[in-house]
Amino acid sequence: MTDMNETSRYVPAPRKLLPEWMIGVTDRVMDYYTQRYLHCDPVILKNPPPPQDGHKYLLYAHIPFCRTLCTYCTFHRFIFKEWKAREYFVNLRKEMDYVKALGYDFHSMYVGGGTTTIIEEELIKTIEYAKKLFPSIREVSCETDPQIITTPAFRNLKGLVDRMSIGVQSFNDDILKLSDRYEKFGSGEQIYERLQYAKELFPTCNVDMMFGFRGQTLDSIHDDMEKIVRLNPRQVTTYPLMITSQTRKSVKGAIAAKGNQLADQYRTIVDTLGNHYQHLTSWTFGRTHDEGFDEYVVDYDEYLGIGSGAFSFLGDSLYVNTFSLRRYGERIAQGNTGVERRRQFDKHAIVQYRLMLGLFSHRLSRKYFRDVHGVDIDSYLFKEMLGLRLAGAIENDPSDPDKIVVTEAGKFLGLVMMKAFYSAMDNVRAELRAPLKEEDM
Template identity: 85%
Template sequence: MTVSNYTPQPRKLLPDWMIGAADRVMDYYIKRYLHCDPVILQNPPPPQEGHKYLLYAHIPFCHTLCSYCTFHRFLFKEHKAREYFVHLRKEMEYVKALGYDFHSMYIGGGTTTILEDELIKTIEHAKTLFPSIKEISCETDPQIITTPQFRNLKGLVDRMSIGVQSFNDDLLKLSERYEKFGSGEQIFERLQYAQELFPTCNIDMMFGFRGQTLDMLHEDMEKIWKLNPRQVTTYPLMVTSQTRKSVKNEIAATGNQLADQYRVILDTLGSRYNHLTSWTFGRTNDEGFDEYVVDYDEYLGVGSGAFSFLGDSLYVNTFSLRRYGERIAAGNTGVERRRQFDKHAIMQYRLMLGIFSHRLSRKYFRDVHGVDLDRYLMKEMIGLKLSGAVQDDPNDPDNIIVTDAGKFLGLVMMKAFYAGMDNVRAELRAPLKEADM
């Protein structure tokens, strides 16, 4: 199949009205649940016996700020960044003193590798504090992967995720990445070098750009196939309240174009890799990926702007670098916001994650949460079955099969959920003054 004559399969994943309905339902629940109340905590809740936790560490610095990026980040200033890493390691010590241990660590940003020496100190400190950590995942960009310092992360990071987005120069220019990271051809060459350094190299791609034709997307997927990374993540572009107004109406594709683009991804990567989640593909079925919320019901975040989900509550660390430093120096947690959820809301969230990860199990809901999924979330399960998103597994009554339509529905829902989380970030960043940055 060549790029020039590629056409997607004629079957629709979901009718347009159903995609619109899913967006409206998600919008309703996001407005209802995704807001946080002010709270000043001296201590986060202690760990619970038998619970499995992931440690998330946030590095909020970048050399340049991409117009479409909605994560918590500031323009890099070395003295502030070095001071921040010191506070980050101290917060990890504080968490250790509470009795926490972790099975995995995810380092996100920002640009996590912006100061490799500080990052290395932080990873080594985490491994010393939390000996149960078996895997460390990290993010970086295509520019830094060929620097001499980057090679020092070999042996420390198990999974490196590299934000490529596209190999198409027009799309790189549209997203303001061409000047920062080079042409698609240059990025392709750098990725071949990076794959030699880590057990798992994940390539982050993006779709949903306005002007991104099916041929463009297919060509990107063919280049991924030539690279043959162990893992690929294909994110849909997320335009939220934080996206700059100057690009909101220029950069994003319309909703009905998203489904056709997703079909291209399924037809290419889906036939060559294992489908780990609605937007992640891997060579094997047992590797970690960006959506750590799938593997870990609970996670604890350290760093400015980090989120934690512990028990029945979402906790958010202060977005102010100044207040974060002051609170950690005083021996307190960085948490300044909290949102407590009732059980029904948590079960809806777990159902969404089950669809997104294609791991929908009645046994999980019964054993972990003590509920009968089909009864407790009756309306949701009936809707999923009628839409063709799920079907019962004839070989295992506890297993629920997520269809291709369900995979796309999982993508639509997760995209809306992450956009809602970005709106929370926007709300918490809005009051920041110059002194906070």
């Protein structure tokens, strides 16, 4: 892998999305707020609260097992043991029963991990059961890795999963080796060939790519995006690398791009994909505007999580299920859901959070804040809105006084904010995993 300062074949347009100092200030502001708000207190709670009339909910199910653990991954996961995984899926379906008894129904289901397809037959049984319990589910999203997508059992998910997201990260072998994926999933060329098979199985096939590595050339990113254009999946997600407290110490601070390095890489992605895809969020691209995507928090103000380590946001509170597999099994056996932590937020914090999501999703509407939160966003978050205007991140829409336009700089700022937010959430996961002992795993 070559250095970012070497001559590149790909030359981006001569413009800066944001000055370096503004990216740094945004990171520091996000660090202040995430440290202030993102911590959860222990709580003795049999169940999360019941649903509220007229509210729309998404069901999130977490599968915390992988055959191997990627060094950069900060999600809640354990090394796969079949007997533990099968027992876990049984408990997951029991937790669905408890949620159903509370009166919940869901419009969508998202299955995340870990490797959700670790045992396809159990995953199929779980999704089928969810659709039976919650008849309003119209879309099921799922994640998998490039190794499993050509196995015979994988085809059984056709017709059951509406959106399959495949973690590729890069077709560049140097990046795959740096991220410890080359030995696990094969070369970029092998992965590309498998994707051509998988994309025909589901209404939406999403390819997860990654950027933000230090030393990752604009050429390699441009080549990755050109391969995506030729592959022509319905959707592409381009995540920035996120460094957290769980990132391996030997590479921490040495692998992540900084400031305008990240901005140049981002512009390369936008410039390459922009003529072929709609820009759905700061890091998601799709063929049409009406597609579901990984950041379900954009479409759903409230969601309920089941499984070990799952998060729920209901009403004014964040609820977190136990990260211990042992305690999760014990709670389910006692007739409880997995909730063991809670963090309640005031209205101001919630509106700030939704402003960040609106910037990230390019959907900022004054009407939304009036109707849902009962506030005039321009006055309620005066300092935040002023800062976004001065940064050139937002503009008024001259044709619609309720609509706020997110500029190209604003889209990148939304990416920087969400990157910091998700990194902070990963630090929360690290804090909750730290006390686990061998018997908890």
